[in-house]
Amino acid sequence: MKTIDHITISTDETKKKIEYMTTLKWDDTSLDERVATGEEIEFCRDMIKREMPTRDHLQLKIPDITFTHKMEIDLGGITCVIEHVGGVHADDSCIIYVPEAKVMFLGDCIYQDFYSGDWSYDQQQLTILLEKIKKYEVEHYVTGHQDPKTHDEMWSFFDDLTSIGEMVGEETDLHQAVTKFHEVRKAPPTEEQLEYIENFISGNRKTMRNS
Template sequence: MLKKLANRVYYMPHYSDTDRPALGLICGDTFSVIVDSGNSPAHARDFLNLLEKMDIPPVKFVVITHWHWDHIFGMKTMNFLTISHEETKEKLEYLKTLKWDDAALDARVESGEEIEFCRDMIKLEMPNRDYLELKVPDLTFTNKIEMDLGGVTCVVEHVGGVHAQDSSIIYIPDEKVMFLGDCIYQDFYSGEWSYDQNELLILVDKIKKYDVNTYVTGHQDPKNREEMWNFFDELTSIGEIVSNEVLLEKAVARFKEVRKTAPNEEQLEFIQNFVSGNQKK
């Protein structure tokens, strides 16, 4: 059974053991829309099996939040018309040219194109990838699109961010629910995990302009407005404290001076993220 977030919005929780992200379902009177396709054909089938038990209007589209493997490997299995940002399509056209056997994955990790975490999770989720077939989105947009599902509207907007430049959010104004995908997470494809303070502020402004009660992220439990905004405020505050510092020790010393306390484990991770971001500039 999918978990209910609002009258017309449901989700399948994330599963961290094999990096399955949360998947969403938005139900209108005329048709329904799925958010992201899952990290494997099995993940997609598990989601579709739950849908079969629900009395909902037929699914018409799958909206993809960004190009990363864990959100797109189930597209072919879902077999619905797929919508994404134009940059997402470009990325998937490239991914379709790659091989996904163990040797190919290991080689891409060795070259730096892929990271160990994703390779290991792909192997765990899909020990056998002989029949994995990727699909390119059917429809694309540039900035923003709106869909009338019948009695409920769905807004899809490109927001970018350091995690993936093609990231899009899905907002359901009638239910005040927003699917964020992974857009609020760090950049982990270019060296040390990092945040860029300027890009983060732009991203947060794009998200905060919407009236939202519930936020769904790809790899965490849903958060209410207060929880998410507190997270944004803490993250941007740490970014301001770190400023342009490129040395962790100095950034930590500045944090202690401003906050009058030592950073906890999570705060220290964020400090390191912003320092790493500065080092990449």
């Protein structure tokens, strides 16, 4: 944001997080120390080092404009509706919807929680998130890490993910969950589906630990 040097927008929650991050040091030693204390995870530490080998120039900029739930921006013929939707990946995740183009930018909101142990999904939170996404009339979705998807492509994925979560239910045993998947689908899970089964199981285990 500092490099682009334009007006920036975030949720109130994101602003607070960035304000805190401005108090941190970003050299290798400081990053390693935060991993050791559990404040940072190895994955993010390693990506920061790889993508930004030197960080002497790094200056974090506080967002200029903030909102709580939703805001609409008129760009002159194009409108951007920004809504805070949350999700397990980051509780301050937002979507951006452009009604004139029927395009939605999902960013990373649909991805797993990887900041608290094993990568995981929570079925209840996923359902809430998808309900927020579903209420918009969208023809194309743009995610953070894949090619743009048509409406049918995106919801085929969402439906499969939801179905897997429902099959896993409250199960915490991988073998039992895979057996149930095989019984329901009459076929073993693909490598990707197996990963999602493991994600929901991890989410159930986290719920049990925290209850």
